[in-house]
Structure formats: structure tokens, C-alpha cells
Amino acid sequence: MDPQSGLPRCYRHPDTETGIRCTRCEKPICPQCMVSASVGFQCPDCVRNGSGTGHAPDANRPRTLAGGRVETDGRLVTKILIGINLALFIAVQVLGDRFTDQLVMIGYAYNPLLGEVVGVADGEWYRLLTSAFLHQEIPHFLFNMIGLWVIGGIVEPELGRIRYTLLCLLSGLSGSALVYLVDAPNQASLGASGIVYGLIGSWVVLARRRRYDMRPVFLFVALSLLLTFTRPGISWEAHIGGLVGGALVTFAMVHAPRERRELVQYGVCGLVLLIDLGIVLARTAALT
Incomplete structure (x- = not known):
């Protein structure tokens, strides 16, 4: 004293x-x-x-707002995700196109470098997730990592580590599933934008649940969507898929009744996963 x-x-x-x-x-x-x-x-x-x-x-x-454990480090999972993105970004710079072509999101195409048909429709389902952690250009990488750090730092403490991890994975998968459904099968796509936009969707739900002033939140979302649809070379499918998937998962996380909270939360996560898998199966059947 x-x-x-x-x-x-x-x-x-x-x-x-x-x-x-x-x-x-x-x-x-x-x-x-x-x-x-x-x-x-x-x-x-x-x-x-x-x-x-x-x-x-x-x-x-x-407990967090969603019922997860409160941790002293509220950004641990976010740091791990950034670390994974950084490791793959360095690998891309060192190993070049041959490495990228093995992980990028491709629906169904012939790869002359590998001399074979590749893509999700050929059984390479792992591309749906690996592409969500892959970057080639420095501005693209930095933009997504800043978004992951800033918005992830808001969302992770509100959900807890396990629920936040599920949110990120399902957001990335939902973005890739919509890319797979809409894009040309030989159109390559990569980047963590699906995860970042999933966090944006999550932030909207959390801000509404906390009864914050929604005007700056909606303004940020509007500007983000404006960039999505006006800048060339942007995969709007990954952005919209991640945004919707992230919002749905978070809505279930924070509005689930206490007496059966985990059943509702993980049940909705399973439902989103089934929807993504249904999209992938339907598109694969159409391509093959």
C-alpha cells in the first residue's frame, strides 16, 4: 500500500x-x-x-458472451492463424508456382506444370481450406492479416478459443464453397478473405447483441462490400460466403439458450458444415 x-x-x-x-x-x-x-x-x-x-x-x-472460457490472452488463436498464413506466404515466395498450384482453390482443371487434372472435383477437397490461408502478393497478405488481427481481436474474446476457431474454419470453408459453386472450374482463387469477412459478419452480430451504435458498423460493412464489388480481381464469392457463414455461426453462438447452449451452438456449426458439403457435392456431380 x-x-x-x-x-x-x-x-x-x-x-x-x-x-x-x-x-x-x-x-x-x-x-x-x-x-x-x-x-x-x-x-x-x-x-x-x-x-x-x-x-x-x-x-x-x-465466461465469454458465447459461454466460452475467458483467457488471459484474448488473441491466441488469431496469432496462430496469422502464423499459419505467414508460414505459407514465405513458402509461396520460396517455392514458387508449383507449391501454390498444389494448394490454391481450383474446381477442376488440367495443370500443365503437374501434367495432370487437379481440383476439388478430382477429390482434392483439402483445397477448400488450404486456399483460405494462401497468399502470393504482399499487399493482399498484409491487408488480410491486418483485418484478421483487428477484427479477430474483437471477436475472439467474445466467443472463446474453441468457438472462435470453429467460426474461422467455417467462414473460410463457406467462402471456398461459394467460389467452387459459382466460379469457372479452372478459375484459381486464394486468400484469407473468406475468414476476414466471416469475422466482419460475426462483429455485426456481436455489436447488435451488445446493443452498440450500429451506424459505424454498417458503414464499415458497406465500404467493405463496395470494395468487394468495385475492385478488379476480387473474389466476391469468398467474401459473401464468409460473411454469411460467419454471421450465421455467431448468431447461434450468442443467442443460444443457456439450458442447451452447446447443443444449439455446435448443432448450427454442423448445419453450416452440411450446407457447405452439400454445395461441394452438388458442384462436383455437375462437373464430373
Whole structure:
């Protein structure tokens, strides 16, 4: 405690005075260390350990808006996704077109470099996801990574790691599925735009659920869609597919009733997955 002000100092930051204490262990915590709980705030140690009062860890652990666990690092999954994108971007620069052609989104086409028919319709379903983490050009890579970092930093703490991971994967898959359905079968597509636009759709739902002022949110979405449909070389299918998929998943995440929350949340995730798979199967049948 500071003898001059009478305020205690944060147990993790001794130079910072604070009037807030952890609701579990009552240690003084500063704004940087406070983790919002259902009642008051908790310190990172109690959140990490899930204890401090002798009760069951899961019962007392603070929860996100969607019912996930509150974590001290609210961007861990986002960092991992950016790391995957960075690793593949470096691989593309080093290994060149031959590497890219093996992972890019292609419906059905003959590849002269490989000397064979390739594409999702030929059984290479992995392209639906690998293409969502692949970039060739620096501006494209930087634009998507900035979007992932900024919007992901808003969405991930609201959903929790598991639900956020499902959101990103289903957004990317939904974007690729719509590309596969609409684009010419030999049209190549790549980039994390489906995931980023899925996060935008998620952000809209979360802002509405939190009763924020929706005007700046809708303005951002309108500008994003304007860029989607006016800039050449943009895969609008990936953007729209990701946007719709992300919004649907998040709506289920934050509006599911408490008594059967996980059943509804994961059930809707499964439904979105089935819709994507149905699109892929129908398009494959049409191409083959």
C-alpha cells in the first residue's frame, strides 16, 4: 500500500496504484490485469487456475458472451492463424508456382506444370481450406492479416478459443464453397478473405447483441462490400460466403439458450458444415 495515497498497488505491477481487488482472492489488480467476470473482476491467476475459493474450476471460471472460457490472452488463436498464413506466404515466395498450384482453390482443371487434372472435383477437397490461408502478393497478405488481427481481436474474446476457431474454419470453408459453386472450374482463387469477412459478419452480430451504435458498423460493412464489388480481381464469392457463414455461426453462438447452449451452438456449426458439403457435392456431380 502507498502510504501517501492510501491505495494498494497491483500485485503484478507494483508501480501501479489501484482500488480494485480480485473478487476471488482479493488481491489488488490494476486495469491491465482485470478480467471481467459475472460479478466484478478477477485476477489473471484466478482466471488461469479457475480456483481460489475451493470450488470446482469450471463452475466458477468467468465466461465469454458465447459461454466460452475467458483467457488471459484474448488473441491466441488469431496469432496462430496469422502464423499459419505467414508460414505459407514465405513458402509461396520460396517455392514458387508449383507449391501454390498444389494448394490454391481450383474446381477442376488440367495443370500443365503437374501434367495432370487437379481440383476439388478430382477429390482434392483439402483445397477448400488450404486456399483460405494462401497468399502470393504482399499487399493482399498484409491487408488480410491486418483485418484478421483487428477484427479477430474483437471477436475472439467474445466467443472463446474453441468457438472462435470453429467460426474461422467455417467462414473460410463457406467462402471456398461459394467460389467452387459459382466460379469457372479452372478459375484459381486464394486468400484469407473468406475468414476476414466471416469475422466482419460475426462483429455485426456481436455489436447488435451488445446493443452498440450500429451506424459505424454498417458503414464499415458497406465500404467493405463496395470494395468487394468495385475492385478488379476480387473474389466476391469468398467474401459473401464468409460473411454469411460467419454471421450465421455467431448468431447461434450468442443467442443460444443457456439450458442447451452447446447443443444449439455446435448443432448450427454442423448445419453450416452440411450446407457447405452439400454445395461441394452438388458442384462436383455437375462437373464430373
